[in-house]
Amino acid sequence: MSDITTSELDRRTLLRRAAAVGFASVPAVGMLSACVGGGEEDTTEQATGTKSAENPLGIDPKTGIEVIIFDGGLGTKYATDVDIPLYNKKWPESKVTYSATQEVSTVVQPRLNAGDAPDMINNSGSKLMDFGAVVNAGQAQDLTELFAAPSWDIAGKTVADTLVPGAIEQGTYNGKPYAVNYAYTVFGLWYNKALFTKNNWTVPTTWADFTALCDKIKAAGIVPFGYAGANASYYMVRAIMTSAGKIGTEQVLKDIDNLKPGAWKNDAVLKAAEAWAEIGKKYIDKSFLGLKHTEVQLRQNQDKLAFYPCGSWLENEQAKDTPSGFEYSIAPYPSVTTSDQLPAPALNAAAGEIYFVASKGKNPRGGMEYLRGMLSKEAALEFTKLTKSLTVVAGAADGQTISPGLTSANEAVGKAGKDIFMGYLFDTWYKKLDDESRIAANDLMFSDYNAQKFCDRMETAAQKVAADSSVTKFTRS
Structure with missing residues (x-):
């Protein structure tokens, strides 16, 4: 997994082929519990707001969020130049506190253990955290509500509806989704x-x-x-x-x-x-x-x-x-x-690059809303432009001019046809x-x-x- 991150292919062809070959079946999000956090989290001090069509996750629009991004192969511009501004445009009173690190476990794990967790974390690199252990400790937010929520910018679809098959499954542990594996890697x-x-x-x-x-x-x-x-x-x-x-x-x-x-x-x-x-x-x-x-x-x-x-x-x-x-x-x-x-x-070829929300942080709903923004078509397209990497948002980068490596990977996917496996x-x-x-x-x-x-x-x-x-x-x- 990557000091890892990604770069890829003509977006339309790859994403459609990913859908055609099918990874392991995606959990039916509508069938999953609508409860967040598996009932383990203490929500007494967590920020909440009123749910509405514009605020489907019920965030408190005045409470800030903290995000930590891994500084590796994908760089960090997609966060600083795309995702954070996108979030701030929609929620101008919710201040985003941002930092980057190459040593995720060193920086984040002690904070998770101390109950002072950032809200959204990019867990990647050679010093990534043991995410299975994070899930087992109840430190990762159940993302069922995120995937069931309306897409940020694709009308009539839930977030889950906009993703390539297998995207949710790769972040699912014992039937519940705890991570967004965002980048599609060949x-x-x-x-x-x-x-x-x-x-x-x-x-x-x-x-x-x-x-x-x-x-x-x-x-x-x-x-x-x-x-x-x-x-x-x-x-x-x-x-x-x-x-x-x-x-x-x-x-x-x-x-x-x-x-x-x-x-x-x-x-x-x-x-x-x-x-x-x-x-x-x-x-x-x-x-x-x-x-x-x-x-x-x-x-x-x-x-x-x-x-x-x-x-x-x-x-x-x-x-x-x-x-x-x-x-x-x-x-x-x-x-x-x-x-x-x-x-x-x-x-x-598979979805990778873990992004998750801390279940016991101050603002897990804000963290999920940040991920909802990342999973918008707008953010996914800009991510691909900046990183030469596809995302799990199906068709987000259709029709874009691509680099030599991305073109080559796309051709390889085309030749592989149905013979693509997750690993x-x-x-x-x-x-x-x-x-x-x-x-x-x-x-x-x-x-x-x-x-x-x-x-x-x-x-x-x-x-x-x-x-x-x-x-x-x-x-x-």
């Missing part, structure tokens, strides 16, 4: 199309073609593949998991999320780990283990690195360092075996398992290259979580 191998054209390199679709091309790239004095071991090892975890999903379908990943015994020892996971271990052993610059993501990404901008595994926020994150003539392009991870159950064009959720459900996966991926790629060890240690870690009665469990179907 994951894969990123490369400089101009460099590949210059060298007459063909993007691989099979693993044999992948390793053969890596040999050519290496002979040309360029590092074939790499990622930052210091703070972006989860990029590699996603690559391994995506390959496993293509080998054995998304059910492999669902079993992992559901802590099913033996899930990490599934042959699809082992084969994926074996294939990637070979790449680590032969084609990675070992110094990358100690580098941060921006350092490795700069190497790619300098044509010192060919393939980089990442989400589509990459293009925007590197905008200041991308030289003229560099053309970001994305390729699906190549088929590992000749019997992969999903075809080579299959992609992992996994254990990284946000179980932080200890996520932490272990990052360490295990680094060991697999930089040191021991032992796929069986990777599977065994992850299975042990998963079953330790499964056996821990203090950890609330989540399931997906």
Whole structure:
């Protein structure tokens, strides 16, 4: 999940295709309880107002809100230049207190625990909070009322009606929605199309073609593949998991999320780990283990690195360092075996970037109203313009001129057709398992290259979580 954020595609095509392929089914918002906060929150000191057509969430228009935004790949201009002004225009007497951080857990978690929470929080980055634990502690607001409320600017529709399928499900825990996963991300191998054209390199679709091309790239004095071991090892975890999903379908990943015994020892996971271990052993610059993501990404901008595994926020994150003539392009991870159950064009693409409201803050209704503004068509379009990233607001960026990376991702989505899968959720459900996966991926790629060890240690870690009665469990179907 991202130091994470996103950048993507022709908006109309991607969002419509996202709707067509369908993620896991979206909860029927109308069937969910209209009560906010699951009955756990103390509302005695929380700001409330009178509900009306103009104020469907019943906010107090004179009470301010506090928002904290993660300062990462998406930047913060969408908040300072779009969302806050939009909110202030509608509610001029409700002052917005704003701050940004790269260390969300360090800044926000103590405040949640102390009962002094900001109202709306962007939980992202390498130091994001364990959101499953936040939900379990009753610190996240039930967003049922938000999704059932009228859209900010699309007449006749609720907020839920305006979103791509799967958007609500990805922020749902045991039947209740607690987060807005706002950005729509396409994951894969990123490369400089101009460099590949210059060298007459063909993007691989099979693993044999992948390793053969890596040999050519290496002979040309360029590092074939790499990622930052210091703070972006989860990029590699996603690559391994995506390959496993293509080998054995998304059910492999669902079993992992559901802590099913033996899930990490599934042959699809082992084969994926074996294939990637070979790449680590032969084609990675070992110094990358100690580098941060921006350092490795700069190497790619300098044509010192060919393939980089990442989400589509990459293009925007590197905008200041991308030289003229560099053309970001994305390729699906190549088929590992000749019997992969999903075809080579299959992609992992999903809603991401968590935004949530603190249930025990001073103004959770104001926090929800802020999110309602973010989920307007106006805000979503401006977000895409600023970040080169799509949102989960369906059709919000129709007809816009797009960047090379966004165009490429759109084309990849078109070629994938129905073979787009959401991926996994254990990284946000179980932080200890996520932490272990990052360490295990680094060991697999930089040191021991032992796929069986990777599977065994992850299975042990998963079953330790499964056996821990203090950890609330989540399931997906």
